[in-house]
Amino acid sequence: MRVYIETYGCALNKSDEALMVESILREGHVLVNSIEDADTFIINTCIVRLDTEYHMVKRIRELYEVASRTGKKLIVAGCMAKAEPYTVLKIAPEASLVSPQNSALITEVLKTRGKIVLIDGLRERDRIGIHVEDRIAPIPIQEGCLSDCSFCITKHARRILVSHSIDAVVKAVERAVRNGAVEIQLTGMDLGTYGLDLYKTRKLPELVKEVSRRVSGEYMVRIGMINPEHLRHILDDLIDAINESSKVYRFLHIPLQSGSNKVLSVMRRNYSVEEYIEIVNEVKSRIPGVSIATDIIVGHPMEDEEDFSETLKVIRELEFERVHLAGYSIRPLTYSASLPQVPTRVKKERVLRALQVIEEVGLKIRLKYIGKEVECFTTEHSNTWICRLENYIPVVVTGKGRDPALDYGRWIRVLVDNATFFDLRGRLLESK
Incomplete structure (x- = not known):
């Protein structure tokens, strides 16, 4: 069978695509680069934001129209298949659905002519998809989230915590390096929870040390996103792991989301602004030259002008190297969607103001390097x-x-x- 795949979204989705590709090729099927040449279309979806979901709906409709007209098969995979199967089946009633956790079972769907729905079940531990693109390889070390943020729909698609063993991750990194990767990105939904399900304790620092110690070759490791509520439990050990290895970037991605304690409470983030600042200052004082990336959501329900000003204040104070900024996007199945919403005009205006501050801070950091x-x-x-x-x-x-x-x-x-x-x-x- 000739199979065409489109993948959208995060590094976890790219890894799931890799699992699908491995299964497809192992069973003797062929990957093609266009829908015209394909017998089956797979769209691996993302729904993290409203505009992304709109694009998914539009693209599913387009692929379903072609599939219906030509007698070909459409498979909708990824987060939309898991979190919003009703939406998918409303616009593509004969499409098959495959959740992220069932990506490796994609060939079971290819075997049948009719519609198959595979959206239940847990991810198979220690089966890791390797996706090397432009010498960069995201390696998923865990899936699942123990937090309950009020704005997030992704938790409905990837809720259950499944950590891959240290040995499995080390072997995946070895494979990626053999395949030409020079940058290894340890990824997941929240790396601070890594190991709690498997080892009954947080194991990210040990994993970082083991990868650095056991995998030879010319590569560097970038540690992925860690929520503050979990980072504080491993902070000392993780700082030591970074400082001890020449193969780990002096970089951490610690999402703040808001500089207002009131908004953080509405978001159901389990830390205060003061605790966050303390964590970042501790990291900066103990890792020479470290850079911090963060996430900021502007215009979340209940955010007023004072709350927004507090966010700008923290950005200026902590001088983040990189800020992933987003205007709040209403998502179904979330508590935040039920709250009074900040007007779109106000959200857009705050995004522009925040961008100006972020660019000023980022440029200030980089100007210090000129002449060095x-x-x-x-x-x-x-x-x-x-x-x-x-x-x-x-x-x-x-x-x-x-x-x-x-x-x-x-x-x-x-x-x-x-x-x-x-x-x-x-x-x-x-x-x-």
Whole structure:
């Protein structure tokens, strides 16, 4: 059978696609690059935001129309299949549904001519999909969330905590490095919960140490998102794990969401602004040169102008290296959707104001590097080389042509001569 796959969304979805691809090829089927050449279409969906869901609905309708007209098969996979099966079947009543947890069973659906619904059951532990793209490999170490944020629909698609064993993750990283990956991204819904289901204790620091110790090769590890309520339990050990390894970026992604304690309470985030600031300051004081990324939601229900101002204040105070900013997006099946909503006009205006502050802070951080010689790790190449500082800030290596001394997975010395909000710019001095 000839199979066409479209995948949207996060690194976990890309890993699920990898599981599907492995199963499809193992059973002797063929992957194709267009719906015209395919017998079966698979759309691996994301619904984290309202505009994303609108796009999913539009695309499912388009694929279903083609499938119905040509007698081909449509499979809707991913988070929408699990969290909103009623919506999928309303617009594509004869489509088959496969939840993220059943991605490896995709060939069971391919075997049958009729509609199959596989949306129950748990993820198979230690079966990890390896997806290497542009020398970067997201490696899922866990799925599931122990929090109950009032704005989140993803928890309905990936609720149950399933951690992959340390040995399985190490083997997955080894495979990725053998396949050419130079950047390993340890990913999941909340890495601070890693190990609680399997080992009855949080094991992220130990995992980071084991990957660094046991996997040889030229690569760097980026640790994924950790919610503050879980990070505080492993903070000391994780700081030690980062400081002890030369293969781990001095970088942490710690979502704040709001700088207002009132809004954090409405969001059902289990920490205060003061606790968050204390965590970040502790990290900065103990990991030299560390950079912090965060998530901010603007315009969440109950946010007033004072709450928004408090958020801007924290952004300025903590000087985040990167902020993933989003205007609040109403989601079904969530408590926040039932609350009085901030007007769209106000949300848009606050997003623009927040972006201005974020860009000012980001540029301020990067301007400090101008005129300095830095070491960075080569990870990407198109027209120019892109490398990462030890704290994950990107550096574009300027110059004409491709230097023969450059290659993927090398530490090089660069003189920084320019900076933007997005990155640093510099010229090659030498490579190791």
